[in-house]
Amino acid sequence: MAPELMYRRNRCIKCGECAASCLQEAIALQANRISISRRRCNSCGECSQKCPTGALAVVGKEVSVEEVVKEIDKDAVFYDESEGGVTFSGGEPLLQSDFLNALLDECNERGIHTAVDTCGCVSPETVEKISDKVDLFLYDIKLLDDKAHRKYTGVSNKAILRNFEKLARNRNDILVRFPIVPKVNDGKDNVAKTAEFVLSQGIKRICLLPYHRAGIEKYRSLGRVYKLRRIKPPSDQELMKIKKRLETFGLDVKIGGG
Amino acid sequence: MTEFYKSDVAGQSSVPVRRALAFKHLLENKRIYIGEHELIIGERGLAPKAVPTYPEICCHSLKDLEILNTRKKTPYAVDEETKRIYKEEIIPFWKGKSIRDAIFSKMSGEWKKAYEAGVFTEFLEQRAPGHTVLDGKIYGKGLIGFGKDIERSIERLDFLNDPEAYEKREELQAMKITAEALIRYAERHAEKARELLKKEKSPERRKELKKIAEVCTNVPTNAPRDFWEALQYYWFVHLGVIAELNPWDSFNPGRLDQHLYPFYRKGLEDGTLTKEKAKELLQLLWVKFNNQPAPPKVGVTAEESNTYNDFALINTGGVKIDGSDGVNELSYLILDVVEEMRLPQPSSMVQISKKTPDDFLRRALKIIKTGFGQPSVFNTDEIIQELLRQGKSIEDARNGGASGCVETGAFGKECYILTGYFNMVKVLEITLNNGIDPRTGQETGIETGNPVEFDSFDELFEAFKKQLNYFVEVKIKGNNVIERLYAEFLPAPFLSLFIDDCIANGKDYNNGGARYNTNYIQGVGLGTITDSLAAITYQVFEEKQVTFEGLLKALKANFKGHEKLRQKLLNKTPKYGNDDEYADGVMKTVFEAYYSAIDGRPNTKGGRYRINLLPTTVHVYFGQLVGATPDGRKAGEPVSEGVSPVQGADRKGPTAVIKSVSKIDHVRTGGTLLNQKFAPELLADEEGMDKLGFLIRAYFKLDGHHIQFNVVNADTLREAQKHPEKFGDLLVRVAGYSDYFVNLSVELQNEIIGRTEHKSF
Numbered sequence A: 001m002a003p004e005l006m007y008r009r010n011r012c013i014k015c016g017e018c019a020a021s022c023l024q025e026a027i028a029l030q031a032n033r034i035s036i037s038r039r040r041c042n043s044c045g046e047c048s049q050k051c052p053t054g055a056l057a058v059v060g061k062e063v064s065v066e067e068v069v070k071e072i073d074k075d076a077v078f079y080d081e082s083e084g085g086v087t088f089s090g091g092e093p094l095l096q097s098d099f100l101n102a103l104l105d106e107c108n109e110r111g112i113h114t115a116v117d118t119c120g121c122v123s124p125e126t127v128e129k130i131s132d133k134v135d136l137f138l139y140d141i142k143l144l145d146d147k148a149h150r151k152y153t154g155v156s157n158k159a160i161l162r163n164f165e166k167l168a169r170n171r172n173d174i175l176v177r178f179p180i181v182p183k184v185n186d187g188k189d190n191v192a193k194t195a196e197f198v199l200s201q202g203i204k205r206i207c208l209l210p211y212h213r214a215g216i217e218k219y220r221s222l223g224r225v226y227k228l229r230r231i232k233p234p235s236d237q238e239l240m241k242i243k244k245r246l247e248t249f250g251l252d253v254k255i256g257g258g
Numbered sequence B: 001m002t003e004f005y006k007s008d009v010a011g012q013s014s015v016p017v018r019r020a021l022a023f024k025h026l027l028e029n030k031r032i033y034i035g036e037h038e039l040i041i042g043e044r045g046l047a048p049k050a051v052p053t054y055p056e057i058c059c060h061s062l063k064d065l066e067i068l069n070t071r072k073k074t075p076y077a078v079d080e081e082t083k084r085i086y087k088e089e090i091i092p093f094w095k096g097k098s099i100r101d102a103i104f105s106k107m108s109g110e111w112k113k114a115y116e117a118g119v120f121t122e123f124l125e126q127r128a129p130g131h132t133v134l135d136g137k138i139y140g141k142g143l144i145g146f147g148k149d150i151e152r153s154i155e156r157l158d159f160l161n162d163p164e165a166y167e168k169r170e171e172l173q174a175m176k177i178t179a180e181a182l183i184r185y186a187e188r189h190a191e192k193a194r195e196l197l198k199k200e201k202s203p204e205r206r207k208e209l210k211k212i213a214e215v216c217t218n219v220p221t222n223a224p225r226d227f228w229e230a231l232q233y234y235w236f237v238h239l240g241v242i243a244e245l246n247p248w249d250s251f252n253p254g255r256l257d258q259h260l261y262p263f264y265r266k267g268l269e270d271g272t273l274t275k276e277k278a279k280e281l282l283q284l285l286w287v288k289f290n291n292q293p294a295p296p297k298v299g300v301t302a303e304e305s306n307t308y309n310d311f312a313l314i315n316t317g318g319v320k321i322d323g324s325d326g327v328n329e330l331s332y333l334i335l336d337v338v339e340e341m342r343l344p345q346p347s348s349m350v351q352i353s354k355k356t357p358d359d360f361l362r363r364a365l366k367i368i369k370t371g372f373g374q375p376s377v378f379n380t381d382e383i384i385q386e387l388l389r390q391g392k393s394i395e396d397a398r399n400g401g402a403s404g405c406v407e408t409g410a411f412g413k414e415c416y417i418l419t420g421y422f423n424m425v426k427v428l429e430i431t432l433n434n435g436i437d438p439r440t441g442q443e444t445g446i447e448t449g450n451p452v453e454f455d456s457f458d459e460l461f462e463a464f465k466k467q468l469n470y471f472v473e474v475k476i477k478g479n480n481v482i483e484r485l486y487a488e489f490l491p492a493p494f495l496s497l498f499i500d501d502c503i504a505n506g507k508d509y510n511n512g513g514a515r516y517n518t519n520y521i522q523g524v525g526l527g528t529i530t531d532s533l534a535a536i537t538y539q540v541f542e543e544k545q546v547t548f549e550g551l552l553k554a555l556k557a558n559f560k561g562h563e564k565l566r567q568k569l570l571n572k573t574p575k576y577g578n579d580d581e582y583a584d585g586v587m588k589t590v591f592e593a594y595y596s597a598i599d600g601r602p603n604t605k606g607g608r609y610r611i612n613l614l615p616t617t618v619h620v621y622f623g624q625l626v627g628a629t630p631d632g633r634k635a636g637e638p639v640s641e642g643v644s645p646v647q648g649a650d651r652k653g654p655t656a657v658i659k660s661v662s663k664i665d666h667v668r669t670g671g672t673l674l675n676q677k678f679a680p681e682l683l684a685d686e687e688g689m690d691k692l693g694f695l696i697r698a699y700f701k702l703d704g705h706h707i708q709f710n711v712v713n714a715d716t717l718r719e720a721q722k723h724p725e726k727f728g729d730l731l732v733r734v735a736g737y738s739d740y741f742v743n744l745s746v747e748l749q750n751e752i753i754g755r756t757e758h759k760s761f
Helices: A017-021 A046-050 A065-074 A076-082 A093-110 A124-131 A146-153 A158-170 A188-200 A214-222 A236-248 B002-006 B008-012 B015-029 B062-070 B080-094 B099-106 B109-117 B143-156 B165-199 B203-218 B227-244 B256-269 B275-290 B299-304 B329-341 B358-369 B380-389 B394-398 B424-432 B457-489 B493-498 B526-542 B548-556 B563-571 B581-598 B618-624 B654-661 B686-701 B714-722 B746-758
Strands: A004-007 A027-029 A034-036 A056-059 A085-088 A113-118 A136-140 A174-180 A205-210 A252-255 B313-317 B347-352 B376-379 B401-403 B407-409 B414-423 B516-524 B608-612 B675-678 B706-711 B731-733 B738-740
Touching (some): A004 A034, A017 A046, A046 A056, A065 B654, A076 B686, A093 A124, A188 A205, B015 B165, B015 B227, B109 B457, B143 B165, B165 B227, B165 B493, B227 B256, B227 B275, B275 B329, B313 B329, B329 B358, B347 B358, B347 B401, B347 B686, B358 B376, B376 B380, B380 B401, B414 B457, B424 B516, B424 B526, B457 B516, B526 B581, B548 B563, B686 B706
Parallel strands (some): A085 A113, A136 A174, A174 A205, A205 A252, B313 B347, B414 B516, B675 B706
Antiparallel strands (some): A004 A056, B376 B706, B401 B407
16 A cells, blocks of 8 residues: 555646656656656655646555544534544555554544444454444445455455454444446346345345446546456446345345445 | 606705605506406516616616617616607706716715726615615504604604704605505505406406405505505515615515414414415515516626616524524425525525524425525524624514625614625735736725735735725725715605614614614625635745746736646645635635724714625626736636635535635624535435535534525536536535546546436426
8 A cells, every 4th residue: 555646637737847857757748648657656746746736646645643633623513413423434444453443542532423434354353453433334245156256356255254244243233335346246146145145144224336437537547457447337227126136135225325 | 756856846845855755756656557367466667577767866878778778688678668758858857967976976086996996886876775674563553653653753853952853854754755655556556456346357356356455455554454465565665665766685574484474373263364375475475576677787786786686585484582483384385485486586595593493494405405596594693693793682683684695684673785895806906016906007006015025924914904994995985975965865765664763763764764774895705815815825925936026927917828837826725615724814814804994984874884795796797807816816707706715716525615614703794605506416315405404504503604505407517517617616426425526537427417417306
């Protein structure tokens, strides 16, 4: 995990300040854009400092607990009204469990509601460490078949499902999120298995998160390769079909974030 | 009007009596119009959507009439007959004699320079002072009762010791004449109704005409007996006020749900009224408001208030005089009418106090969601604080509210005149040019120092304050003259009947007769000037990214050849609206300077000057007269509006905007205006609306004054695709989150446009 250089082309005015200032000679000014050698770039941020429009920006930075708490406090008056709070998301927040732990303590001290958005792909001890401090879990469940899970995510789903089981034993305010990726996990079989698994843990609520392609632009701006171009977002009808199917199992289904 | 003024009696009367007799003449001879299906009757002009002119205030030239007839924005059809009458009778008589002529001839050279430079506007050069709202007094008293009050006041006059006794008597007699004139006017309507009755065949309509005749015979002579009479009484008074003069913001029944409630309850209880009938009558009143266009404006006044809307802002909700929650069934019924009728006039708003039930707020949000911009939302508790700070009694404060756009007033008791908009950004520009207006090269301000010699923000701001004070004083000196002109030559005896304490004091509304007499100068461009000063401090003095000289050069060139600098100013500089201490601190400094320059100064009516922060449409006009500004704004573009951040400068979401705007001390103003834009999806379900409710409550907890919502549609989104720089602050719902529309890829934007179209109302 490290900061990355993001280039938003629609903001670029082709002034060339970045190319002139790059210490790694990684940037070249072209006719109507700049080109960045990702190999040479070390995300030092010199170019983004010089960039007048903010087309170049380094995304991802180190922050202290105090800095985060200061940001959270800014909205305190709104939490007071709405009984809303902070959602810790990512990436995967549990990969920074000590940091998360400290922030959860600060929030609890202030009486601010906390939610953690996770896929549960960490050790059980990590989950255990923070779970009592979290008011609401948003838990991703993508694929019930382990082989398919390994194929599409690179890891097994065993830890994910076990962590879920453990959490569900001690609490019922888990909001399950089922990202719907056509041709990957929207088949009848996975839908049924997901429903059965969730219900078997005593959880009734599930949100369908339709795959969208907002990420394509982001990947492009980070100079990364987007591997799912062939997949289109699910249609409204397809989503409704899945929703209905899940409902027949007895689940309370919402389309969208919840 | 011209006819009357030519008569002998006009020449022989004192000014107030002359005005009263002119009013009488008008109402005796004005054509009476009763529409086919009308129940509430009476028109401002010869027919719905027509409006008279007021040559004694502003005599339109033939050229003006042509412009009015043909201009693209807010045109007014002028027929040949009207042009002829103007040519042959009106212009020859009034040319050079209207109060507008008097005003412009009596303003000083420095005033004229500032006015033409666009430093301020003058509200009273085409329209009479008004800016007031009715309280509940007419609902318990007929004009006969007002007549008795007048007689008592006359009896009390002390001709031995009071040097003003004579003037007071003339004024009181004038008031009496106008009261009688309105009674006669109503009678004429009754007569017309009876005339139509003779020819009417339909039994349904016959019944209605009979009732109309009855109503117009009882009110406004006597107190209203039922819901219908209450509405008709108000409407006659309204017509009287806007016939006498063309005051700003026409007239306004104010807390309508409070005043009509006893009639509503009584009618339901004794079976003479049903909810449906009440609704129908309210809808008809709404149609009346919608059919009254504002009087035709020309010149600068047309620019600053570019609309037909005549700003009658109906208040619902709020608190009662004892401080308890004021929401009742009528409050809800009025909102139903607002939602169904969906008319631009009258405007409507809800007053939300900490005692107001969430259900009422939610009902308002349901209408806001439909996206026609009404109702706006006001903070009762903060309004009351404003009024108390200004020295009003607690009862007068609780009975008050907001009118026009967002102006706070003690309804029925206060004369709170908006005297003109003030262009804070222009003053900064003149400061940066050591007193010269760069647009004309003229010496418009005073010399406050060559800015390139300033070494710090403090030095610059000292110069700005001097310039600000100079212009404020020029404005007020002008105001003082204009005020006396109206007091002496154009009193409003009819309006004075209805605003306390004119009758008791024997003094006209335009001469300090009201219990409270407040003047306002409306500040414009707070966001732009804040960001501009922040840019200078940050980029010139601190980061030293550019010298002062370099910046001024770039401004002069309208940033041509300085695009990099402009982008830095736009993107790499602290901006107001992001809950950022740096920029918001600058804002507070500007606010204090504007406040100190104006608040508390005396007017000529025994009252004080206060400030408010609202633009109507003047931010466009003002922007046209200001060159490029240090915040990155290009020459001629609009300046920021109300207390909103500069268009597109807020990049951290609505909670950050509200935090920033809350750092203004609203309680020390007489009203502030905050506009927010949302896509409809944010309000799509109950949850979305609850959240909007929380946002409002949090803003009000922080003593915000007002907020209104623009819920956009697919066409707006398409516009935003074409001109992202204008829509930087537009938030839309993407997936499970919201983001700035202009940040999204084109594909995603199109997807959202498709969604929005699909889910339109």
